Amino acid sequence: MKNVYITGSSLICALGNNKSQSIQTAKKINNENYRDFFKDKHEGFSFFKIDQTFENQKEKFYTILQDTILQAVKDANLSKDEQKELQIFIGSTSMSISINEEQSDNFYNKKSTKMLEEVGYGNIGTFTENIIDSKYKATILQTACTSTANSIAYATDLIQANKIKRALIIGLELFNKSTYKGFQSLMLLSKNGIYKPFDQQSDGVILGESCSAVILDSVKKDDSSLEVLATNTSFDNYSITGSNPSGEATYNSMEKTLEKAKLEIKDLTCIKAHATGSENSNLSEAKAIDNLFKKYNQTTDVVILKPFLGHTLGACGTSETILLCEFIKEGFIPKTLNYQVGYENISFHPLLENKTVREVTILFQYIGFGGSNTTLILSNKG
Amino acid sequence: MYICATYNTTYKNNTTKEYKQLLKEITKTQFRRVSKFNIMAIYGALQCLKNKQYDNNLNIYTASEYGCITDMNKVLLQVNKKDEIVMPYDFLNINGNNVGFLISEALNTIGNNFYVTAEDVSFEKAFELAYFDISINKIDQALVGAVDESLDYIQDISNLVKNSDNKGIYDGTTWFHLSTKSDNALAKIDIVETFNNIEELNSFLDTLQYDHLSLNLFAQKALNSLKIDKHKIITQSEDFFGTYSAMYLHNLLNFEGKLLHLSLDEKNRVFLFHFIK
Helix, strand or coil, X not given: CCCCEEEEEEEEEXXXXXXXXXXXHHHHCCCCCHHHHHHHHECCCCEECXXXXXXXXXXHHHHHHHXXXXXXXXXXXXXXXXXXXXXXXXXXXXXXXXXXXXXXXXXXXXXXXXXXXXXXXXHHHHHXXXXXXXXXCCEEEEECEXXXXXXXXXHHHHHHCCCCCEEEXXXXXXXXXXXXXXXXXXXXXXXXXXXXXXXXXXXXXCEECEEEEEEEECCCCCCCXXXXXXXXXXXXXXXXXXXCCCCHHHHHXXXXXXXXXXXXXXXXCEEECCCCCCHHHHHHHHHHHHHHHHHHCCCCEEECCHHXXXXXXXXXXXXXXXXXXXXHHCCEECCCCCCCCCCCCCCCCCCCCCEECCXXXXXXXXXXXXXXXXXXXXXXXX | CEEEEEEEEEECCCCHHHXXXXXXXXXXXXXXXXXXXXXXHHHHHHHHHXXXXXXXXXXXXXXXXXXXXXXXXXXXXXHCCCCCCCCHHHHHCCCHHHHHHHHHHHHCCCCCEEEXXXXXXXXXXXXXXXXXXXXXXXXXXXXXXXXXXXCCCCCCHHHHCCCCCCCCECEEEEEEEEXXXXXXXXXXXXXXXXXXXXXXXXXXXXXCCCXXXXXXXXXXXXXXXXXXXXXXXXXXXXXXXXXXXXXXHHHHCCCCCEEEEEEECCCCCEEEEEEXX
């Protein structure tokens, strides 16, 4: 079975228009300046926006997507021929619905004769194929907020089985009214603009725009390349929008992934929790982690990244993985922003001080609407 | 690996209410505020596994080219009105994120579920994914579906959908139950393979035996470039929907012997399915 490494990545988000800008911005954010940092990037206090201006939604969508792809390919230092071997996977909950929202508005306001700009989302794959001249048909996966994490897991399996040489996994989630108003009606959005998952005082989710990509390859680029040690997906048909309060599916997914990687909790540098900020999801996941620690009588640090990025939904599998990798390159894992009061009956609290690191093994947990759980373990200790 | 059950149905353009009525005939589970697309998917999946034995941890792979187009369009009208509220279930109905959950609820399964799209080869990609997951022993059973709605009410459709050859676009829901077990199997899945171009395919076809052959619309257009026995091509349904090639594959399984299906995409990349029945 082949090994699989992350050999390139890119990130465009509210923090910056590339990885370097994003990490430099992230390093400056603290509890005191948090609100000021994001005040110009809020959409109604509940959505962190990418800081770029475009004529229309179509231009925005495809320009950001193209930039993300080109940055990732450059980062992986792939030749034109190597790019052709990239199998493409795209994960998103909303895809390009923002383009159709604008087109529909123009149509009903008689500014355009076209009712919709696109039918289906396959053309996003074709656009991506054409940029890198990929030999393969792109695959678009939707599994809610685990869309890109599942894409990473699937691409890893294919490379390990020697079915493909390398893969480009793109996670994209750009502002759209449907998602924003949908989350609003589900009463999941924060009203005070301070994102504080795993905190008793959390008042909800802040969504975030992001387009990010990772390149997976069976050949290591350098010693800093993180290896995908194990992946796992598990499912819980408890509720279409809520998490099972027992946290069972999340617990099972983490435990199974550790087992596949032949690791114990004490071997982990940290767990990157999904930590959405909604009470139901937070409690379910916190309970799962707590139960895991109690069962094995071991603990590790728990890291939360959504206060930096907002919840980038289907894109969080790539955006949060990349952001944490960038922190690691800077030599530390970030403390939890805005955290004040933990839950009762939960014996751990998330990381409260920056932790200096060099070699790491990290468990990344992702959870989606509709009961999907995806766990990845990455390490640069090999 | 085997195909243990299949189901296919097409309708000109049923309403959600009509599908709910059909669904009532086969399940007592109530599906309220669920989109037409999701109801079509649940209906096809339940029909496929009706009176069949299946593992409760089977994975579900739902493919679609156009997605939840009817209900998405309703929400597009709402979101552009300033003070209009998008109801939670309307929001959940606009994309494919939740279809697998609803099917698993109807079937009472606990396996993973995925929604897959890849233009003309969305179904082929989903089938390939399921086949791969079974072949690496990740799962023992899978339910693979292709679901697409009629686009009758969408204006300017000929500019948006380029592969229909001006056929009327129907509602379609087609499902396959895949298993490692041969009990009561309809056919053995012999080969699932992809090729980057027609030349690669033709070399492979040199040694492949088949009694009956089905071709998707792009393969039919490339007929003269394919090294195939044209006399073995079966006559296919005139109905068309986004993921129609699933229906073609379903129809092929009505024949006996060695069965071959070829799907090409716009760039002549090939998906090959070979079955023994």
